[in-house]
Amino acid sequence: MSTHIKRRRFLKQVAASSIAVAGATAAGKWMGGSGEATACVRPPGSLSEEEFLATCIRCGRCGDACPNQCIQPFTEEVALTHAVEPGAAQRNTPVIFPRQQACMLCNDVESDHLLCTEACPTGALQKTVKQVDIIIEEVDMGLAEVDEQLCYSYNGASCGICVRACPFEGKALTAGMWEKPIIDESYCVGCGLCERACVRFPQAIRVVPKA
Amino acid sequence: MKKFELHKLQWLRHSVQIMVIVLMLLVPAVSRYANSVAADDIDSQMKAWEGSFQGNTMAAIDTVFRALPEGEMTRQGLTESERDPQAVIKYSRAFRGGPWSAELFGVSMTDPLGAAESIVARKHVAKVVLISLIVPVILTLLFGRIFCSWICPMGLILEITDRFRNVLKFLELKTYNIRFTRNTKYAMLVVGLCASAVLSVPILGYVYPPAIISRELHDLIFTLFDRAEAKLLGFTFIGLTWMSLILLGIILFEVFVSRRWWCRYICPGGALYILLGIKRPVRVQLNESKCTHCVDCVVACPMGLNPMKNEMGPECDNCGECISSCHDDALKFALSLGTSIKEESTESVPVTK
Numbered sequence: 411m412s413t414h415i416k417r418r419r420f421l422k423q424v425a426a427s428s429i430a431v432a433g434a435t436a437a438g439k440w441m442g443g444s445g446e447a448t449a450c451v452r453p454p455g456s457l458s459e460e461e462f463l464a465t466c467i468r469c470g471r472c473g474d475a476c477p478n479q480c481i482q483p484f485t486e487e488v489a490l491t492h493a494v495e496p497g498a499a500q501r502n503t504p505v506i507f508p509r510q511q512a513c514m515l516c517n518d519v520e521s522d523h524l525l526c527t528e529a530c531p532t533g534a535l536q537k538t539v540k541q542v543d544i545i546i547e548e549v550d551m552g553l554a555e556v557d558e559q560l561c562y563s564y565n566g567a568s569c570g571i572c573v574r575a576c577p578f579e580g581k582a583l584t585a586g587m588w589e590k591p592i593i594d595e596s597y598c599v600g601c602g603l604c605e606r607a608c609v610r611f612p613q614a615i616r617v618v619p620k621a
Numbered sequence: 622m623k624k625f626e627l628h629k630l631q632w633l634r635h636s637v638q639i640m641v642i643v644l645m646l647l648v649p650a651v652s653r654y655a656n657s658v659a660a661d662d663i664d665s666q667m668k669a670w671e672g673s674f675q676g677n678t679m680a681a682i683d684t685v686f687r688a689l690p691e692g693e694m695t696r697q698g699l700t701e702s703e704r705d706p707q708a709v710i711k712y713s714r715a716f717r718g719g720p721w722s723a724e725l726f727g728v729s730m731t732d733p734l735g736a737a738e739s740i741v742a743r744k745h746v747a748k749v750v751l752i753s754l755i756v757p758v759i760l761t762l763l764f765g766r767i768f769c770s771w772i773c774p775m776g777l778i779l780e781i782t783d784r785f786r787n788v789l790k791f792l793e794l795k796t797y798n799i800r801f802t803r804n805t806k807y808a809m810l811v812v813g814l815c816a817s818a819v820l821s822v823p824i825l826g827y828v829y830p831p832a833i834i835s836r837e838l839h840d841l842i843f844t845l846f847d848r849a850e851a852k853l854l855g856f857t858f859i860g861l862t863w864m865s866l867i868l869l870g871i872i873l874f875e876v877f878v879s880r881r882w883w884c885r886y887i888c889p890g891g892a893l894y895i896l897l898g899i900k901r902p903v904r905v906q907l908n909e910s911k912c913t914h915c916v917d918c919v920v921a922c923p924m925g926l927n928p929m930k931n932e933m934g935p936e937c938d939n940c941g942e943c944i945s946s947c948h949d950d951a952l953k954f955a956l957s958l959g960t961s962i963k964e965e966s967t968e969s970v971p972v973t974k
Contacts, residue, residue, distance in 0.1 A: 460821065464742040465742065467731070469735065470718065473652070473839070474712075476656075479652070497946075502836055525710075530749065533748070601802075
């Protein structure tokens with residue numbers, strides 16, 4: 411009798427453990443196996459995409475902290491409006507869609523650091539001091555790129571809205587002849603305020619996320 | 622008299638649990654409020670959304686923020702109808718995040734499971750992770766698995782849905798309480814951490830209920846306000862994603878198949894808390910001379926342990942349900958510095974219903 415119960419319990423234990431292990435492995439396969447990572451703009455101070463996906467625990471605290479509400483969780487619902495799809499490992503990671511809301515680098519907020527980088531509990535967003543020179547040096551969300559086919563200033567109508575929107579006006583974005591935007595790669599941090607401001611649709615100036 | 626006090630403990634515990642859920646719902650709303658104040662948009666929003674769920678929430682938050690110390694809200698020569706965005710941002714920082722990772726009054730706290738999987742996935746230990754681990758780890762070392770019983774929102778939900786089993790019994794439906802091996806959760810923890818390291822993605826956060834709830838409620842509230850900006854007022858559950866189905870599955874499984882299945886046998890976070898709190902000094906202790914062997918505490922224990930045998934080992938989450946259920950005053954919290962308590966044999970006798 412007692413051997414019978416022991417065997418039953420042993421079988422139960424084996425069954426339960428194997429279900430758990432199989433479930434975890436399947437979940438892991440599903441997370442890492444399917445879907446390429448989509449290029450997207452990460453909040454300021456983020457690690458490289460690969461390291462970011464490994465470090466971020468998807469807690470959403472950077473989104474809470476953002477005074478501009480530009481950081482959103484990368485869910486299917488959010489991504490749908492921007493015609494992209496999160497990769498399997500990117501689900502719920504913080505993402506910025508500059509067209510919808512761009513990073514204003516905590517301008518006009520009384521703080522020593524960029525608030526999202528201060529909120530991050532894991533270091534996926536590196537704590538960044540809020541000073542112009544440090545931001546230019548350390549923040550790299552992407553790089554603005556002008557589509558000369560679309561840009562009004564390249565097509566005979568001077569516009570220059572993106573230049574006015576740039577937080578480093580005269581450095582990252584300068585106005586050339588007929589307000590043509592000229593991007594200085596060494597200054598552009600990829601905040602996306604130019605993309606946000608662009609009056610052309612689809613946007614003539616866009617932030618290309620860092621690799 | 623003693624009995625009353627013990628019930629107060631349970632009331633306190635449930636208040637903390639409910640407060641956690643309320644805060645989780647409020648944090649994103651307050652974040653939205655701070656954003657609207659900074660954009661100087663709050664008055665028009667409150668007017669446009671008047672009477673709806675979103676409008677009422679904003680109005681309530683606005684009332685609270687206006688009741689804060691005056692010097693803060695009306696400085697810089699602002700008139701009475703204006704709000705100072707700096708003060709709003711400063712005060713809204715008091716509560717941030719959810720049970721997965723939170724900031725309370727400037728103290729950063731992260732679930733040890735989240736920190737662990739982040740560390741193994743990145744294969745590098747950052748200083749911020751360690752800082753945010755200090756408070757939860759110290760609390761766990763002292764009180765054991767109290768996250769499960771006092772903070773975890775899933776714990777509260779499961780305690781409520783556990784009562785549905787009584788309804789099933791009342792309807793004379795057959796209820797099952799299949800017992801699994803408790804070691805499954807350690808397997809989950811180890812397998813999950815290994816998979817995180819191999820895939821370089823912290824995957825346990827996707828199946829860990831407090832993390833799911835924390836994210837889902839954020840999404841729900843943010844979606845509500847996004848919809849309000851598109852003139853779609855009123856409360857809906859549209860913001861929830863299919864991840865909520867994991868929670869629903871756990872709840873249904875616990876009601877119909879196995880009581881507190883997730884917490885007792887599966888939860889990887891619980892496993893980590895158990896391992897951290899294995900030498901905790903605060904434990905439930907049995908006074909054997911007072912015990913009348915009525916089995917009430919065994920029935921009450923949500924973790925399926927047997928307090929009558931004085932075996933409150935690592936699995937106990939210090940919820941105090943056994944103390945509250947005891948009619949003979951035989952159980953109490955006591956400080957014991959790791960001497961006479963037996964650590965082994967956490968499997969309870971099959972007396973429970």
